[in-house]
Amino acid sequence: MMTPSSLMDNTSFFNILNLRTKYEQIVSYRDSYDLPNYNSDIDSLNYFVNSGAKNNRFRKSFKDAMTIATNIIKSYENEKTNISSVYR
16 A cells, blocks of 8 residues: 555656556546546546545545545645746
């Protein structure tokens, strides 16, 4: 099982892409998760975190998928607020 600290240690661009792929593999496996889509875009991840537990909390690897989605969202929010190279 993945831990949040191990996921957030190196949040480079490629690590985030790998996490997105892992998330998609978990939730789309045999279409067992009850979701509108199995994408890993930010809107789909937010839907999963906010509403996905209701219908999917007993599915295989749910905790891993939730941890991954939460960490991707945290990374996304962190990038939105810490754009030091962009000046207005």
